Amino acid sequence: MKKSERLVQEISYLDNHHHFNLKDLIHEFGISKRTALRDLLALEEMGLAIYSEPGKYGGYHLINKEPLIPINFTSGEITAIFFAINALRLLRSNPFQQSYPRIADRLLNSLPDKQRKTVQQMEQVVDYYRIPSVHHNDHLHQLLAAILRFKLVRFSAQQDGKVIQEAQLRRLLYRNGNWFVEGIDIAAERFFRYRCDLLAQYRELPKDAPYIFAELDQRVNQEQQRKQTVNFECELTAAGREHFLKNHYPGMALQGHKLVGVYTHEEYQYLLTYLLSYGGEIKVLAPSQLQRDYIRQLRKILRRYE
Numbered sequence: 001m002k003k004s005e006r007l008v009q010e011i012s013y014l015d016n017h018h019h020f021n022l023k024d025l026i027h028e029f030g031i032s033k034r035t036a037l038r039d040l041l042a043l044e045e046m047g048l049a050i051y052s053e054p055g056k057y058g059g060y061h062l063i064n065k066e067p068l069i070p071i072n073f074t075s076g077e078i079t080a081i082f083f084a085i086n087a088l089r090l091l092r093s094n095p096f097q098q099s100y101p102r103i104a105d106r107l108l109n110s111l112p113d114k115q116r117k118t119v120q121q122m123e124q125v126v127d128y129y130r131i132p133s134v135h136h137n138d139h140l141h142q143l144l145a146a147i148l149r150f151k152l153v154r155f156s157a158q159q160d161g162k163v164i165q166e167a168q169l170r171r172l173l174y175r176n177g178n179w180f181v182e183g184i185d186i187a188a189e190r191f192f193r194y195r196c197d198l199l200a201q202y203r204e205l206p207k208d209a210p211y212i213f214a215e216l217d218q219r220v221n222q223e224q225q226r227k228q229t230v231n232f233e234c235e236l237t238a239a240g241r242e243h244f245l246k247n248h249y250p251g252m253a254l255q256g257h258k259l260v261g262v263y264t265h266e267e268y269q270y271l272l273t274y275l276l277s278y279g280g281e282i283k284v285l286a287p288s289q290l291q292r293d294y295i296r297q298l299r300k301i302l303r304r305y306e
Contacts, residue, residue, distance in 0.1 A: 003042075006031070010039055014048065014062060021059035075115055081107070082119050083126070093133040093179065095144035095172055134177035135197035142204060143169060143181050143196065150209040152186065158198040167192070168209040170216050176247060184219060186210070191223045229262040232271070233286045240281030249274070258285075272297060 001009075006029055013028060014020065025036040040060070044050055052060050073081065085104045088094075108116055146153050147169045156163045162185075169183040179196040211219065236244065236257050244252070244259055252261035259282070263271045268290075275282060275294055284294045 001029075003039075007039060007042060010043060011048070014043070017062075019059055019061055075118060078111065078115055079119060079122055082122065086123065086126075093135070093137040093140060095140035133179070135179075135195075137179050137196045139196060139199055139202050140172070140179060142202065143172060146204050147172070150212075152205040152207045152209050153202065154205055155199045155202040157192070157194045158200060159194055163201075164192070166205065166207070168211060168216060170213070170220065172196075175249070182220075184211075184216060184223075189219075189223070191220050227264045229264055230287060230290075231262055232260070232284075232290050234259040234275065235283040235285055236278070237281045240278050243278055243281060247277070276301075 010025065010029065013025075017024070022033060022036050025031065025039065026033060029036075031039070040050060048062065050060055050062060082104060085100050085107075088100050108119060111119065143153075145151075150168075152166045152168055154163075154165055155167070164185050166186040167183050168186060169181055171182045173180040173182065173193075180193050181196050181199075182191070182193045184190070185192055236254075236259050238257075240259070241254060241257065244254055251263065251267075252259060254260075271290070272293060275284060276297060284291045
């Protein structure tokens with residue numbers, strides 16, 4: 001058995017044993033004492049925290065029982081993983097409290113020389129266009145934890161000045177350099193979507209959230225259906241179609257060379273800003289109010305050059 005294969009099996013074995021001694025590894029894997037000691041050193045280098053206790057009833061203990069995932073990847077899969085990590089390097093604000101360069105370096109150092117060389121060559125010949133996080137976010141990790149642990153939260157929202165006394169969060173979204181959080185205001189029974197960096201006085205409450213994910217999604221869908229929506233329609237150039245494919249939001253779709261969709265009152269200003277991002281590659285057709293406000297915004301921009 002190759003050493004890499006044996007280490008993978010040893011990770012699985014130790015994940016089910018809080019306490020073990022050297023002879024357990026020797027008998028379980030048919031290896032020498034010297035090889036067992038070398039394997040323990042290799043496992044520590046891979047991130048498995050092990051400490052030893054001397055004496056008659058001593059042995060080895062795992063300090064950190066967070067499991068290492070024993071998965072073998074092909075060279076192509078390894079390259080794809082590094083492609084994804086490099087594409088996320090500028091995403092410094094993320095809910096996982098991880099540094100992507102540190103993850104990449106740790107993974108790279110664990111690879112055989114041949115695979116490491118392939119990855120390094122790939123990084124030299126492939127460049128990435130990435131949109132970094134525009135704003136620093138203090139609460140992403142806590143927001144994700146509240147979602148997964150079904151806890152209610154309290155915060156004030158600088159976007160509309162509202163103070164949400166009890167909210168259940170459902171989803172984190174990353175859009176064009178900004179993190180957003182979606183959820184339900186329990187008291188008002190109102191769906192919301194706020195930019196995470198604009199949340200203030202955030203804290204998690206000791207109360208459990210009332211809905212499981214399926215129930216929460218149903219409540220959100222019901223509320224969205226009750227909201228008064230307006231249909232809109234725009235004409236796009238070929239470059240405008242490409243812009244849409246790169247950047248669009250729920251409630252929008254392409255129909256030939258037309259951009260169609262719906263919006264609510266709360267989303268109106270966001271939609272105007274989004275349509276302006278098309279530059280000369282779009283013509284707003286309907287409704288007339290959206291067309292007038294769009295033209296008004298264009299004239300406002302032009303007046304800066306007068």
